Amino acid sequence: MCDTCGCNVTKGNRHLIVGDGKLSRVREGTTAVSVLQGLLSENDSQAKHNREHFDRRGILAINLMSSPGSGKTALLEATIDALGDRYGIAVIEGDLETENDAERIRARGVRAVQIATGTACHLDAHMVHDAVHGLDLEGIDLVFIENVGNLVCPASFDLGQHRNVTLLSVTEGDDKPAKYPVMFRAADAVVLSKTDLLPVMDDFDPARAERCLRDLASRAPVLPVASRKSPDLDAWLKWLEQEMQDHRQRLAEGRSIRPAIQPDGMHLHAAG
Amino acid sequence: MHELSVCQGMLHQVDVIAAEHAPCRVTRIIVRIGPLSGVEPALLAQAFPLASAGTVASDAELQIENLPVRVHCETCGEESDAAANRLLCGFCGDWHTRLVSGDELLLASVELENEEHSGNTQSDTEDHVRGGQSYV
Numbered sequence A: 001m002c003d004t005c006g007c008n009v010t011k012g013n014r015h016l017i018v019g020d021g022k023l024s025r026v027r028e029g030t031t032a033v034s035v036l037q038g039l040l041s042e043n044d045s046q047a048k049h050n051r052e053h054f055d056r057r058g059i060l061a062i063n064l065m066s067s068p069g070s071g072k073t074a075l076l077e078a079t080i081d082a083l084g085d086r087y088g089i090a091v092i093e094g095d096l097e098t099e100n101d102a103e104r105i106r107a108r109g110v111r112a113v114q115i116a117t118g119t120a121c122h123l124d125a126h127m128v129h130d131a132v133h134g135l136d137l138e139g140i141d142l143v144f145i146e147n148v149g150n151l152v153c154p155a156s157f158d159l160g161q162h163r164n165v166t167l168l169s170v171t172e173g174d175d176k177p178a179k180y181p182v183m184f185r186a187a188d189a190v191v192l193s194k195t196d197l198l199p200v201m202d203d204f205d206p207a208r209a210e211r212c213l214r215d216l217a218s219r220a221p222v223l224p225v226a227s228r229k230s231p232d233l234d235a236w237l238k239w240l241e242q243e244m245q246d247h248r249q250r251l252a253e254g255r256s257i258r259p260a261i262q263p264d265g266m267h268l269h270a271a272g
Numbered sequence B: 001m002h003e004l005s006v007c008q009g010m011l012h013q014v015d016v017i018a019a020e021h022a023p024c025r026v027t028r029i030i031v032r033i034g035p036l037s038g039v040e041p042a043l044l045a046q047a048f049p050l051a052s053a054g055t056v057a058s059d060a061e062l063q064i065e066n067l068p069v070r071v072h073c074e075t076c077g078e079e080s081d082a083a084a085n086r087l088l089c090g091f092c093g094d095w096h097t098r099l100v101s102g103d104e105l106l107l108a109s110v111e112l113e114n115e116e117h118s119g120n121t122q123s124d125t126e127d128h129v130r131g132g133q134s135y136v
Helices: A041-056 A072-083 A100-106 A125-133 A181-185 A195-200 A206-214 A234-252 A264-268 B003-020 B041-052 B122-135
Strands: A030-038 A060-065 A089-095 A111-116 A142-146 A163-169 A189-193 A222-224 B024-033 B061-066 B070-073 B079-081 B097-101 B105-114
Touching (some): A041 A060, A060 A072, A072 A089, A072 A100, A072 A189, A100 A111, A163 A181, A222 A234, B003 B024, B003 B105
Parallel strands (some): A089 A111, A189 A222, B024 B061
Antiparallel strands (some): B024 B105, B070 B097
16 A cells, blocks of 8 residues: 555545545645635534524524614614514624613513623624523524624624624615625615614615615615604514514424525535 | 634634644645635734644644635626625626625635654555545
C-alpha cells in the first residue's frame, strides 16, 4: 500500500482523495479535509432542534427583526390586543439589557421571557433554546421572538423560527432595504410600521421602499401597519392568520418550514 | 459585529475535525464567503487571531475565498452578475431572479499536518483515508 502507485486508493475512498475530494493531499505530511458545511452549523443544528420543539406542539414561531425603535414591541402589544382572545401567544424578548419589553408584554396578560444578551448584538439558537425552556408552552399557538434591534447581525442566525418578519418604520429612510440587503432579503414579510405618521413624514415614499425591496429579488409582501393611535393592523393580522393556517396544514402533512432565505440557499449551491 | 461569534463557531467545527485526526495541527482553514452572507471577510480575518489563540488552530492560516453575486433570471433564463443590493437580471432587468451564488458562509476545507510526521509514512496516509471516510 503506498502513495506512489495509488494502490491505497480504492473504489470506496477514491472520491475522497482525487481532485477536490474530502481528503485530497495537499503536500507531504498534510491532509486537506473538505468540509463544505455552513460556518454556523453548530447554531443551525440547535435551531433545527428548536423548530422541532415548536412543531411537536403545533406552534408557529415568528422572528421579528428591525432597527431599534421601529415598533416591534408596540406591534406585539397591538397584536396581543387583537388576537389574544383567540390564540395562545407567548413572547421571547431579546435586548442587551433590561426586562422592560418583557414587562410590557406581561402587562398584556401574555407569557414572556426576556433574554438579556449583555453585549451580544443578536440572538442565537442556543439563547432561544434556553429561553424556550423557561417558558410554559401549554396552550400556546404562536411564539414571537423579538430579536435585538439591529439590521445587521440577527439576519445571519437561524433561531428555529418558521418565519422572519422585518419591520421598516416610516420614520426611517425608505432606502433601508438597499442599505441592508442581507436583512431585508431574509424577510418573509416586511411590516411598514408607524404608517399613521406618513402625513408628516413627507420624505418617506412607501412605493420607493417597496421598489428597493423588489431590487433584492424579494417577493415578500409589504404590510402597512399602525400599532398605536388608531391602530391599523388588517394586512398584518390577515398575513399572520394565513401563516398559522398554512402551518397547521403543513404539520398535518408531516412537514415544516424554514424562513425564506436562510440558510437553505447556501446548502443548495454549496457544492458548486 | 458578530464576526467573532461566527469565528468561534467555525473554530469549534475545526476542533472537532482536528480531534478526529489527532495528533495533528491545523495549518490552514479555507472558508468561502459571499457578500450576502452577512459576514464581512475583513472582520472575520481580524477576529481570527483572537478567537484561535490557544486552540488547535492557533498557528493556522485563514484563507478567505470571496464569492461573486450571481443571479438566475426566472423570466429570461439567463445568468448574470449582480450587485448585493440590486439582484436584477443583467440581461432583461427583471427582479424575478434567484440567487445562485453570493450568500455562502462555508467552511470549505481544513488542512492538517500530522504532528508525529517527519516524512510522510504510508500508514499515516492510510489512516487519514480510512479515518476520513466518516465524513461522508
